[in-house]
Amino acid sequence: MTVMVEVIDEELVRRVQKGDKKAFDLLVLKYQNRIIQLINRYVRDPHEAQDIAQETFIKAYRAMASFRGDSAFYTWIYRIAINTAKNHLAARSRRPTDDEIEVEVAEQFEGDNSLKDQETPEGILLSEELGRTIQLALDELPGELRTAITLREMDGLSYDEIAEVMACPVGTVRSRIFRAREAIDKKIKTLNG
């Protein structure tokens, strides 16, 4: 699989470095889920993963002035995420003794005496329902649209490479990917109401 140069990331990074904070918002939207999933592989706690991901993005923003583009933006923020996760793990290993942990557990009981939800922390979307929706939408797509979007999103092929694989013009690839996204988007919008 060829690693495609993310020209759009370079463009967004340049804008951030010129003072455009909204460009950084677009980068957050693009990489938030990947970063959270990466961090969760280390900490095994969705709630903590989200907190660490938030910290990761803040750190990345503060370091943007010194980002020279020697590596892709994604690999650069990947490293920040891993280091931040490891720091939290190290701090976690230095946490208080069992007696003090019991106090923390007790503090988690709210006024209604119910334990705070640790399995599904507030604000964290579990992907199962959305995942099912996406899969249903993919199954309903015409074959060439499904192939095009899968090659792009799951295999990371460029439009030129997809055109070669599917033996069609690049313009056709462009159109197929867009139509696939639109069809899936309709399903997602329906789900969100």
Added chain:
Amino acid sequence: MRISMLMDSDLDGRDNPRLIDAIESNPELSSTWARYCLMGDLMRSSGTGILAGRDFATRVSGMIAQEPTILAPKALRPAINTRPGIVTFGLAASLAVVAVLVGKSVNDHAGVFQTASNGQTGVSQMAAKPSDQADNLADSQFNDYLVMHNETAYMAGSAAMLPYVRVVGSRPNR
């Protein structure tokens, strides 16, 4: 369709800035960007990975808004021009200016100054009217200045410019 192409870095680079401006300023377009990103994430994780909360990006955006605006510095010019010809010329020019200024000052003090070089460093000697203590002090200070300046110039590598200055004045009452 253009957002789809932009996400895949397929647009002509010239169109990117305007489209990004549009996405940043139009909530509907930025929602489309967010959903397209989500699609890819879900497909790659096969629907089994955790996702960011609905307000994650909004919270991060709010925190970024509190941060100082990033302005990456421009590429700095080298602090030292390493071209020897220019360095030597610059030092020569500065020494010449000093020589002119010192010479003028010496003449104004109506003394005779003569320096001699020992071949390694400049050593300046002055003769001044012994009766004028103020002039002696000023001359001494000038002398110190010349010595220090010449030594510095030599250390900077302008060895070709033997660090001495010959200044000749005239005794007004001769």
